[in-house]
Amino acid sequence: MEITNRLLAVSSLVRRGSYIIDVGTDHAYLPIYLIESGIARAALASDVHEGPCESARKHIAECGLSDKIEVRKADGLCGASADGQTDVIIAGMGGALICEILDKADFIKDKNIRLILQPMRNVPDLRKYLLDNGFAIVNEALAAEDERIYEIICAEFCGQKREYTPLSLLLGPKNIENKKENAALFAAFCEKAASALNKKICGMREGGQNASEQEALLSLVLQEKEV
Numbered sequence: 328m329e330i331t332n333r334l335l336a337v338s339s340l341v342r343r344g345s346y347i348i349d350v351g352t353d354h355a356y357l358p359i360y361l362i363e364s365g366i367a368r369a370a371l372a373s374d375v376h377e378g379p380c381e382s383a384r385k386h387i388a389e390c391g392l393s394d395k396i397e398v399r400k401a402d403g404l405c406g407a408s409a410d411g412q413t414d415v416i417i418a419g420m421g422g423a424l425i426c427e428i429l430d431k432a433d434f435i436k437d438k439n440i441r442l443i444l445q446p447m448r449n450v451p452d453l454r455k456y457l458l459d460n461g462f463a464i465v466n467e468a469l470a471a472e473d474e475r476i477y478e479i480i481c482a483e484f485c486g487q488k489r490e491y492t493p494l495s496l497l498l499g500p501k502n503i504e505n506k507k508e509n510a511a512l513f514a515a516f517c518e519k520a521a522s523a524l525n526k527k528i529c530g531m532r533e534g535g536q537n538a539s540e541q542e543a544l545l546s547l548v549l550q551e552k553e554v
Contacts, residue, residue, distance in 0.1 A: 328356055328359045328360040328363055328390065329360075330356050330357065330360045331472055332470045332471060332472040333418070333445065333470045333472050333477045333479075334356065334357050334360070334418070335470070336445075336468040336469070336470035336477065336479050337357065337416060337418050337443055337445055337468075337470075337479050338357065338360060338361055338364075338366065339468060340441075340443045340466055340468060340479060340481040341361060341366055341367060341414050341416070341441075341443060342412060342414055342441060343365075343366055344367075344368055344412060345366075345367055345368065345412045345413060345414040345441070346367070346368060346369050346370065346371075346409070346410040346411060346412065346413045346414070347361055347367045347369070347370035347371070347413075347414055347416060348370070348371045348373070348404070348407050348413060348414070348415045348416065349370060349371070349372045349373065349416045349418075350373055350374075350403060350404060350407075350415065350416065350417045350428065351373075351374055351375070351379075351417065351418070351419060351420055352372035352373060352374050352379065352383050352398075353374065353379045353382070353383070353419075354379070354382050354383055354386050355372045355382075355383035355384075355386050355387050355396065355398070356386070357416065357418070358370035358372050358387075358396050359386060359387060359390050359392060359396065362392055362395050362396060363390065363392075367414075368395075369395050369396070369397075369410070370395065370396045370397070371396075371397050371398075371399060371407060372387070372396055372397070372398050372399070373398070373399045373400070373401040373404075373407065374400065374401075375400070375401065375402050375403070376400070377400055380398050380399070380400045383398045384398045403427070403428035403431060403432070404428055404429075404431065404432035404434075404435070405431065405432075407432070407434075408434055409434055409437060409439060409440055411439065412439055413439060413440045413441070414440075414441045414442075414443055415435060415440060415441070415442050415443065416443045416444075416445075417429075417442075417443075417444050417445070418443075418444070418445035418479075419445060419447060420446065420447060421446060421447055421448050421449055422446035422447075422448055422449030422450055422451075422452050422453035423449050423452065425444055425446055425453055426452070426453060426456045429442070429456070429460075435484065436461065436484045436486075437484060438483065438484055438485075440483070440484065441465075441481060441482070441483050442457075442462070442480075442481070442482045442483070443479065443480075443481050444479070444480045444481075444482070445477060445478070445479045445480075446478065446480075447477075450478050450480075450499075451496040451497050453480065454480065454491070454495075454496050454499065455491065455496055457480070457482045458488065458489040458490075458491050459488055460488075461484055461485060461486045461487060461488060462482040462483065462484055462485065462489075463482060463483055463484075463485040463487075463489060464480060464481070464482050464489075464499070464500055464501055465481050465482065465483050465501070466481040466501050467479060467480055467481060467499045467500075467501035467502045467505070468481075469502060469509065469512050469513065469516055471512060471515070476512070476515060476516050476519060478499060478502070478516075480499065481501075493540070493544050494544060494547045494548070494551070497520055497544065497548065498516070498517065498520060498548065498551060502516070503551060506551065506554065513551075513552075514552050517548050517549070517551050517552035518552060520548050521545055521548045521549055521552065524541055524544060524545045524548065525545065527541055528541045528542060528545065
């Protein structure tokens with residue numbers, strides 16, 4: 328199974344030997360890839376709609392993995408549970424929706440569980456939710472695909488509220504820490520963040536609002552880009 332750069336970046340954060348819960352699985356490409364690659368030992372592929380579930384079952388059967396990957400129609404993580412070392416993947420949804428899904432699943436507050444999250448928008452809000460609710464961000468990744476840069480967050484429950492800054496919420500604490508590993512991609516990521524901030528600042532100025540906090544944040548983003 329060949330997968331996109333975005334899903335490759337997601338899979339790079341999965342722990343070897345984990346049981347996978349893939350929420351919003353669509354065609355089950357990711358769990359199939361993880362099983363075929365020997366990274367995951369078994370998986371649950373879930374989706375809220377029956378159509379994607381049927382598509383997932385078809386692809387799984389074609390790959391001969393029906394005994395390794397269970398497909399279930401479910402809303403978010405409802406009805407799901409951990410099985411030893413468990414990695415929960417939620418990719419391709421808005422940050423606010425991911426927060427809602429996590430908020431309804433108490434079983435994820437377990438040190439054996441890793442969350443691998445790829446939000447399409449509202450990424451700083453998702454980071455804030457995690458850090459405010461006892462999760463530590465243990466790793467992050469960036470992936471370039473179709474002229475867009477995707478952010479992937481890897482978090483584990485620690486039971487303690489973590490501190491953060493506006494810069495770390497915007498760019499990601501681990502992205503900043505690991506920026507030299509892929510300097511060109513990180514610089515492009517900062518450029519996109521700076522462009523969005525510039526647009527917001529211009530709108531605030533036109534509306535007569537004080538944009539000093541956003542201007543200070545923009546300055547920090549540009550400093551990170553130059554580094």
